[in-house]
Amino acid sequence: MKSSTAAIPLAAALLTLGACGLGSEEPDTEAPADTATADEAAEEAADETADGPDGEAEVEPAGERGSRANPLALGESIEGSDWVVIINEVQFGADEQVAAENQFNEPPPEGHSFVLIDVSATYTGTDSEMPMLGTDIAWVTSSGETLGSSDAFAVAPDAFDTTRELYEGGSETGNLVIAVPEDDEGLIRVRLGMFEREEAFVAPR
Template identity: 45%
Template sequence: MSSVYQGPGQNSQFPQGPNYPVDPMAAGPAPAPVAKEKNTIGLVALVCAVIGFIFACVPGALIIGWILLPIAFILSLVGLFARGKKKGMALAALILSIVGTLVGFIVFFTVIGNAVDESFNAEPTIAPADPANQLSDQPASDADKNNDAAGGAGDSRENPLPLGTAISGSDWTATVNSVDLDATEAVIAANPFNDAPGEGQKYILADVTLTYTGDDPQGSTPWASIDYVTIDGTTISSTDNIAVAPNQLDTLTTLYGGGSVSGNIPLLVPADTADQGVLAVEPDMFTKKKFVAVK
């Protein structure tokens, strides 16, 4: 029986040679795992993402956030694909840059929406034409309390401004001088083609003065809107009916600084509650409406 030579470090149970397996006991220790290096790019991306996210939430500093967040996004991708580098900070930077961008868009559109809303709903200036024509005979302190409770004079239908109040926007001033609450005969007589009132309706006439206070050397045409709001909250516009009023207000004329035009606006309203409604007055398209009493 042949024997197998046992050299140093060899086990007799595992014959050695090119046709025999290697003795596992003779193999050296397993190599230690290589520690991943610090991801500097991921760290820079995370810092940019954090700072960009903060600025993206500040309306006045959105542009800084929009500069830093894309940079953080790109660097985070580079950090994620770097071999032998830790991925944690790069992944956090990627997520934060995406979320920050979404937040930035939300803040941006919110700011734009508020700016547009303010532009088209600027608070008008109120100037009573006749100081004696006040909202009530109460002492000033009591009247102020009532105005505050109703949200300010003219801001609600429950607390309308008196007739003769000048309502001014940026370029135009509108004043409702008076309202004729029984003008059906006058309107019908003004033009035979005017629509006759339906059952339960009648015409009223709002005598209005529009003044151009702008400084455009080319002048401007009136943009005022005068509507009637019924007691139940329904808006009635002068364009809802076809009628030419006596001394019709000319809204097509061109006025220059300080120029004004006066005339009547016909409105077809419920006959039984005509004196219980109010007028909704907007001196121009960019100014918040104010409510004016009809009597």
């Protein structure tokens, strides 16, 4: 009888320890990671980067500054190895001014009108040079044709002297006259140097 009575407290103790062990394990209540939500967030971040913070599509750069796709503005300097040129101002519809400058000036061709381009050129080389050797300024039409002042057969008022010899620091300012198609949305092209030429385009308006 003693052995059976002693076994009862031992069994109770084992049951108590077992219950404590089971109760100490906390249930796993953490929800599994929502992979779909994470993927959606990544896609939204990628879309925001592509479209910009306001949700609007970002505009790709039009091209290098000074290119035909992204021309310079009036008054900006164009620098080469020996010359610095600035297109100061452009006057459209200058037929009367050109006609009054010289009685031998021919009128522009039909469908064209004269444009006066006010140019400043400064020589920065170490020797001396004339603008006609180191600079070239032309009009490039919206359809891609190139027109120069030599095509106009006219003398411009306050003309830019392309034959004036300049030493380092010397400059020349004046007008070039070019006959361009009426209402043409062309650009002014500036080239500097005789061999390794720098080139830039300027919006005339």
